[in-house]
Amino acid sequence: MTKKAFRPDVDAPRWTGGHTPYDIAKEGTIALLVVAILTIALATVFGSPDVPAVTIKRWSNTTPVDFAMTALSELSATSGSALYGAPYNHNAVGQQLGPLQLAKWVGVRIPINAVNDFVINPLESLPNQGALATDLQQWKQASTSQRNGWIADYTKAAAHLSFKSGNVVVTAANAGPVPVLINDLTQMARSGALDQNLVSHSGFYTTDYTLPLLFIADGSYLANLADLQHLKGTQWGMMNETGSYPGQAWLWLYTFWYQVPPFSQSGNADVLVWGFMMALTALLLLIPFIPGLRSIPRWSRVYRLIWSEHYRGLQPASGQGTRPSADRPATSRATGDITRPEA
Amino acid sequence: MYWYTAVAALVPLDHLGRYLHWHWLLISVANLAVIAIMVVTFLAALLLPFPGRRRRKENQ
Numbered sequence A: 001m002t003k004k005a006f007r008p009d010v011d012a013p014r015w016t017g018g019h020t021p022y023d024i025a026k027e028g029t030i031a032l033l034v035v036a037i038l039t040i041a042l043a044t045v046f047g048s049p050d051v052p053a054v055t056i057k058r059w060s061n062t063t064p065v066d067f068a069m070t071a072l073s074e075l076s077a078t079s080g081s082a083l084y085g086a087p088y089n090h091n092a093v094g095q096q097l098g099p100l101q102l103a104k105w106v107g108v109r110i111p112i113n114a115v116n117d118f119v120i121n122p123l124e125s126l127p128n129q130g131a132l133a134t135d136l137q138q139w140k141q142a143s144t145s146q147r148n149g150w151i152a153d154y155t156k157a158a159a160h161l162s163f164k165s166g167n168v169v170v171t172a173a174n175a176g177p178v179p180v181l182i183n184d185l186t187q188m189a190r191s192g193a194l195d196q197n198l199v200s201h202s203g204f205y206t207t208d209y210t211l212p213l214l215f216i217a218d219g220s221y222l223a224n225l226a227d228l229q230h231l232k233g234t235q236w237g238m239m240n241e242t243g244s245y246p247g248q249a250w251l252w253l254y255t256f257w258y259q260v261p262p263f264s265q266s267g268n269a270d271v272l273v274w275g276f277m278m279a280l281t282a283l284l285l286l287i288p289f290i291p292g293l294r295s296i297p298r299w300s301r302v303y304r305l306i307w308s309e310h311y312r313g314l315q316p317a318s319g320q321g322t323r324p325s326a327d328r329p330a331t332s333r334a335t336g337d338i339t340r341p342e343a
Numbered sequence B: 001m002y003w004y005t006a007v008a009a010l011v012p013l014d015h016l017g018r019y020l021h022w023h024w025l026l027i028s029v030a031n032l033a034v035i036a037i038m039v040v041t042f043l044a045a046l047l048l049p050f051p052g053r054r055r056r057k058e059n060q
Helices: A024-046 A056-062 A064-075 A102-106 A114-124 A130-141 A144-160 A178-191 A193-202 A210-218 A221-228 A249-257 A269-285 A293-300 A302-306 A308-314 A332-336 B029-047 B053-059
Strands: A162-164 A167-169 B019-022 B025-028
Touching: A056 A064, A056 A178, A056 A193, A056 A210, A056 A221, A064 A114, A064 A144, A064 A162, A064 A167, A064 A178, A064 A210, A114 A130, A114 A178, A114 A193, A114 A210, A130 A178, A144 A178, A167 A178, A178 A193, A193 A210, A210 A221, A249 A269, A249 B029, A293 A302, A302 A308, B019 B029, B025 B029
Parallel strands: none
Antiparallel strands: A162 A167, B019 B025
């Protein structure tokens, strides 16, 4: 039987040297205590991010014109949500990886009709609104071309839309019920009723914030806040935090790809970056099986820096001291020796 | 005011952060500080002697 040759990057040499007991429970306890004390101390000194939640009420009271314009985009089904595609609707292919239409394959799992879910249904929930009820009825009974005509007229006039004395002011002569719908939805939003209405469909505990989040994201208010705090994708936002707090620095590589071509110029950047990161992760996982790549630690000899104490002990004596035996390490850290033991 | 709000943050960091912008690189000073601390900690772990080495040597 021939003896198999030793492969330095694959085979682990059998340790024949000494051993030293090591109390890992003790080290774990000390580490836990140190981290706990550091956490409490740092939280006391620096606090933690506590930015108030962005709500539709806050948005519509701060920038009512932006809210009214966004409500119009929902009513005309031209908002970001209305045109997003899966999982909300069929109006776009969505994110795709080459020929693979991943978003479309997932399907419409959270069906959203922007016109009804964001405008008509919330307005219908308002009690004792005689005039509004008439306008809603007019909207429902109108044909698609009639609605489009109203929307077009209002959109044209909305270039001069303003907010005065608590009302949305637009001079649109042939917009049908649209001015009332937009104005009443803005009033509803400013009172906070729209926030509640958009989450009340999800049951008693109202933990599904999909609708209000999408509505808010369709406007400019949230994007402007994100821009101010450097949280947008084009600002390395993934690794940033609100205020002056440090953020998720470990996401540097993921967010880095969004800043450089071709990812920064692609409408499919999300899935492209995800796919590329998955490929890099697979490469990292498979390093032990990739010739050349797996030899880098041996070539770079960084391990000798980490286990420097042990390797100092293996060096030939030069004037002083004696050369310790390779099978009797200076410390238990010699378990890091990945070189072949001497015969 | 509750007593803990007085010590909630001796150094409040809720104000807008400072960012360094160089070509395509955009990084907050806070993140840069954390990365610098991580690098220093890593170098210290590499270069500083392991605690208890002297005692173990004496035992050998």
